[in-house]
Amino acid sequence: MEKIKFQEIAAKSVLIPSKLPDADYVVNPYTGCEFGCVYCYASFMGRFVKEPITNWGNYVYVKTNAVTVFEDDLKRLSLQKRSSSTILLSSVTDPYHGAETKYCLTRGILEILVNESYPGLISILTKSPLVLRDLDLLKKLPRVEVGMTVTTTDDKLSRFLELRAPSASRRLKTLKQLHTEGLNTYAFIGPLLPHFRYQPELLDELFAHLAETQVDSIFVEHINMKGYIRERLMPALQDEPSEVQSIYRGADTTEHRRALDSIVSQLIEKYGFKLRLGEVLYHNKEKT
Numbered sequence: 001m002e003k004i005k006f007q008e009i010a011a012k013s014v015l016i017p018s019k020l021p022d023a024d025y026v027v028n029p030y031t032g033c034e035f036g037c038v039y040c041y042a043s044f045m046g047r048f049v050k051e052p053i054t055n056w057g058n059y060v061y062v063k064t065n066a067v068t069v070f071e072d073d074l075k076r077l078s079l080q081k082r083s084s085s086t087i088l089l090s091s092v093t094d095p096y097h098g099a100e101t102k103y104c105l106t107r108g109i110l111e112i113l114v115n116e117s118y119p120g121l122i123s124i125l126t127k128s129p130l131v132l133r134d135l136d137l138l139k140k141l142p143r144v145e146v147g148m149t150v151t152t153t154d155d156k157l158s159r160f161l162e163l164r165a166p167s168a169s170r171r172l173k174t175l176k177q178l179h180t181e182g183l184n185t186y187a188f189i190g191p192l193l194p195h196f197r198y199q200p201e202l203l204d205e206l207f208a209h210l211a212e213t214q215v216d217s218i219f220v221e222h223i224n225m226k227g228y229i230r231e232r233l234m235p236a237l238q239d240e241p242s243e244v245q246s247i248y249r250g251a252d253t254t255e256h257r258r259a260l261d262s263i264v265s266q267l268i269e270k271y272g273f274k275l276r277l278g279e280v281l282y283h284n285k286e287k288t
Helices: 041-048 066-075 079-084 099-103 105-115 129-138 155-161 168-180 200-213 227-236 242-249 254-271
Strands: 005-009 015-017 025-027 030-032 059-063 087-089 122-126 144-149 184-192 217-222
Touching: 015 066, 030 041, 041 227, 059 099, 066 105, 087 105, 099 105, 105 129, 122 129, 129 144, 129 168, 144 168, 155 168, 168 184, 168 200, 184 200, 200 254, 217 254, 227 242
Parallel strands: 005 059, 025 087, 087 122, 122 144, 144 184, 184 217
Antiparallel strands: 015 025, 030 059
């Protein structure tokens, strides 16, 4: 595993209008991510810092002025806009990967939101228990929710696909603690791993563990198999049995998605989850 490159840069803007259906603005204090998940759609961000797709996970560009720039960006939002706008931390990086322990950019941004008593919803999505460090600030925000991406209950599989990310078991414990602390929580099951179609009992196990954390809602998203993602994902699977590779190659077919959708629908009913956006998400080009 390569040593991670850290490089400090300056940002011109940090509060960026979003095209996501559940966020009006996104904030990404870093470009790149230490966790290096092999399925990550955000690997396309490399083109903005002249890093190849295959190098995702081996670099982090730190926007050292992110806090002051965010403060300036926020001042430009009208009171009406603030009241109705959801801000997501983060969409193409993890706001709590290792660099955050040194630079504290996410914490600095939360401090500004607390000082401004930001009335809109602040949504955080991470894979890291480091979010617990900022409980003092999170509890002061008028409207906040914290989500954890959890793709499996198998720590071994998690380590294979999510190279440097905290283990799945730690993420589940973090969700439970956040709930205990009185925060609204959600789980992001994304990507929905293709093998769950053939081993639905493992997906049932994941849903059961999430139910134990008492999350308020869940997002579910099919794996994105666009070409640039395959470029990193398929080589990582080259030592896996041929049937495993075949499952992933067929993961963008309508047949596959419908089969998984049916399983997910049954589990949502079984565990009483609220499914955000009302459907299992899918962002890739149709393939039948």
